[in-house]
Amino acid sequence: MPVKRVAHETRRSLPSGWNVARRAQPDMILPLSVGLVQSNLENLEAYLLDVAHPESPNYSKHWTPAKVANAFRPSAESVATVREWLIEDGSIDASRIVLSKSGSWITANVTVSEAERLLGTEYFVYEHSEDGGEHVACHGAYHLPETVSKHVDLITPTLHFDAKVRRHGSTDKRSAPKTGLGFSSATTPKIGGVIEDIFTDLAHCDETITLACLRALYDFVYDPVAADKNSIGVVEYTPQTHNPSDFDVFFGNYSKAQVGERPTLVSIDGGFLDPEGDPGESSLDLQYVLGLVGSKQDVLLYQTGDDVESGSFNNFLDGIDGSYCTFEGGDDPSQDSVYPDTQPGGYDGPEDCGNKPTAYVISTSYSYQEADLTTAYMQRQCAEYGKLSLTGITFVYSSGDSGVAGFDGSCLTEDGQQEQGASRFNPTFPGGCPYVTSVGATQVVPGHSVEEPESAVFQRFPSGGGFSNVFPRPSYQKAAVGGYLKTYPPPYAAGVFNTTGRAYPDVAANGLNYSVVLDGEFRLVSGTSASAPTFASILSAINDARLAVGKKPVGWVNPALYSPLISLAFNDITNGSNPGCGTNGFAARPGWDPVSGLGTPNFLKLLPQFLLLP
Ligand SMILES: *[C@@H]1O[C@H](CO)[C@@H](O)[C@H](O)[C@H]1NC(C)=O
Numbered sequence: 324m325p326v327k328r329v330a331h332e333t334r335r336s337l338p339s340g341w342n343v344a345r346r347a348q349p350d351m352i353l354p355l356s357v358g359l360v361q362s363n364l365e366n367l368e369a370y371l372l373d374v375a376h377p378e379s380p381n382y383s384k385h386w387t388p389a390k391v392a393n394a395f396r397p398s399a400e401s402v403a404t405v406r407e408w409l410i411e412d413g414s415i416d417a418s419r420i421v422l423s424k425s426g427s428w429i430t431a432n433v434t435v436s437e438a439e440r441l442l443g444t445e446y447f448v449y450e451h452s453e454d455g456g457e458h459v460a461c462h463g464a465y466h467l468p469e470t471v472s473k474h475v476d477l478i479t480p481t482l483h484f485d486a487k488v489r490r491h492g493s494t495d496k497r498s499a500p501k502t503g504l505g506f507s508s509a510t511t512p513k514i515g516g517v518i519e520d521i522f523t524d525l526a527h528c529d530e531t532i533t534l535a536c537l538r539a540l541y542d543f544v545y546d547p548v549a550a551d552k553n554s555i556g557v558v559e560y561t562p563q564t565h566n567p568s569d570f571d572v573f574f575g576n577y578s579k580a581q582v583g584e585r586p587t588l589v590s591i592d593g594g595f596l597d598p599e600g601d602p603g604e605s606s607l608d609l610q611y612v613l614g615l616v617g618s619k620q621d622v623l624l625y626q627t628g629d630d631v632e633s634g635s636f637n638n639f640l641d642g643i644d645g646s647y648c649t650f651e652g653g654d655d656p657s658q659d660s661v662y663p664d665t666q667p668g669g670y671d672g673p674e675d676c677g678n679k680p681t682a683y684v685i686s687t688s689y690s691y692q693e694a695d696l697t698t699a700y701m702q703r704q705c706a707e708y709g710k711l712s713l714t715g716i717t718f719v720y721s722s723g724d725s726g727v728a729g730f731d732g733s734c735l736t737e738d739g740q741q742e743q744g745a746s747r748f749n750p751t752f753p754g755g756c757p758y759v760t761s762v763g764a765t766q767v768v769p770g771h772s773v774e775e776p777e778s779a780v781f782q783r784f785p786s787g788g789g790f791s792n793v794f795p796r797p798s799y800q801k802a803a804v805g806g807y808l809k810t811y812p813p814p815y816a817a818g819v820f821n822t823t824g825r826a827y828p829d830v831a832a833n834g835l836n837y838s839v840v841l842d843g844e845f846r847l848v849s850g851t852s853a854s855a856p857t858f859a860s861i862l863s864a865i866n867d868a869r870l871a872v873g874k875k876p877v878g879w880v881n882p883a884l885y886s887p888l889i890s891l892a893f894n895d896i897t898n899g900s901n902p903g904c905g906t907n908g909f910a911a912r913p914g915w916d917p918v919s920g921l922g923t924p925n926f927l928k929l930l931p932q933f934l935l936l937p
Pocket residue numbers: 373379380381
């Protein structure tokens with residue numbers, strides 16, 4: 324009987340740099356992994372709103388990790404359907420089929436010809452034009468019987484390619500960063516020269532941002548009282564690391580009492596402080612988070628990946644989330660580093676899997692373009708941010724430093740390819756995931772004081788912002804975003820940006836000319852890379868105050884941020900825009916906008932609002 328097949332995933336274009344080299348050998352072995360659809364995923368947003376909507380009676384009644392794992396475990400029907408398909412359509416002997424412990428993945432080693440028959444596709448070997456690296460993937464699309472398709476999230480290896488996590492902001496220190504899985508070799512340097520005069524007053528915040536400037540801009544004065552209960556973490560991907568002695572030069576000038584302080588290293592998949600690494604991102608993030616949360620609060624540094632393969636967001640998630648790691652979760656060996664890494668100098672220990680501590684606020688200043696990844700991959704990872712948020716974690720991400728364009732200025736063609744000179748806006752990931760809090764960048768206007776309103780950043784880089792092509796607009800932002808589009812309709816033809824998509828950023832914070840010590844010298848470092856850790860530090864203080872009075876941390880904070888009382892506690896940013904793709908991008912306007920989100924935080928106004936919540 325002929326089976327009706329449907330295209331399960333499609334890829335319209337190859338990622339840049341990859342070209343077809345040849346057909347894959349028919350007898351080559353592929354470790355085929357079928358990621359099963361999780362149960363209840365359609366209820367994820369409702370579960371989250373129940374614990375995160377400020378008007379819910381269950382606000383902050385977070386779930387245990389076990390409850391989360393149980394709620395989303397794939398159904399027995401999904402497992403049975405996929406097994407039967409492999410056995411009957413693929414003639415794969417049951418003894419070759421392995422089900423992961425959690426029941427989320429079904430794997431089997433199959434030959435290329437078996438995979439081609441099962442998936443109605445053709446496998447090729449692709450070669451990268453820069454480094455000659457090879458990658459096996461199928462072409463265009465793969466197909467599943469309709470009855471199987473609805474039980475499957477994604478299958479690997481299929482259409483997914485190595486994608487690089489891009490760092491936002493900073494660094495020109497070492498001009499040729501190592502090419503690891505996680506790193507782009509083409510990041511725009513956003514480091515100014517060496518700073519000659521170290522100011523500690525507030526008179527120069529329009530030239531150089533310091534801890535004191537940020538405290539003044541955001542009314543952020545707070546001494547932790549529940550530091551032992553609270554936690555905050557910063558994620559870095561090797562070879563982005565820091566030189567520990569730089570902290571002492573930084574604190575020696577800006578926060579004497581903190582000289583000698585260091586973050587607590589949490590090594591994931593062999594992550595270490597690589598003395599040969601690039602110090603821009605990590606020094607920026609950690610000098611400011613440590614400085615802003617103060618001496619009493621320990622700060623976790625999730626250093627992810629060795630310096631051969633580095634790591635991806637999934638490698639980090641695996642480390643803190645046992646229900647997501649290789650056996651059970653969303654990894655794709657073509658996009659996520661595989662550990663043990665047997666290459667010379669690689670980390671050959673076991674892959675970290677749920678054995679690392681979580682933190683209530685986790686700040687990350689790296690990102691992809693949505694167009695770099697497949698939809699299923701993004702949806703699966705985004706759902707995991709949501710599931711982890713159910714347990715009380717807040718994920719804070721930088722929104723990108725290229726306005727409405729991609730990192731290298733590329734934009735999207737009508738059929739979704741990234742090209743220079745194309746006209747459609749090119750959104751970042753995971754900025755468009757509704758379960759992360761996306762932070763854009765502002766700046767002090769030259770000649771203005773910290774008392775005057777900031778502008779959307781316009782010197783050095785434009786703040787990332789826009790509308791996801793993958794994730795629909797979540798309920799919490801419908802009024803804010805709908806209001807913007809109606810009151811200030813952007814002057815763009817249909818298709819330039821996705822009017823129904825999840826809009827980002829959610830909030831903003833200063834991102835220009837932070838004074839950071841890199842290898843003993845003060846330098847100006849800029850990017851939404853700076854904005855994310857600043858916002859994360861302020862959220863962490865809010866968590867501290869809530870924990871101190873016996874309340875729970877804020878967890879998935881977006882519904883609360885957009886609620887009427889809390890959104891009014893932001894400094895509205897109404898000047899500037901985020902150009903890209905040959906346009907002015909979007910304009911910052913009163914209320915929420917896709918440049919500065921709700922605005923920059925005012926801690927003294929936010930704190931009482933969050934303390935009023937249950
Ligand atoms: C709150 O939690 C209780 C107990 O888990 C549950 O029965 C209820 O449906 C939840 N939601 C609301 C809105 O009360």
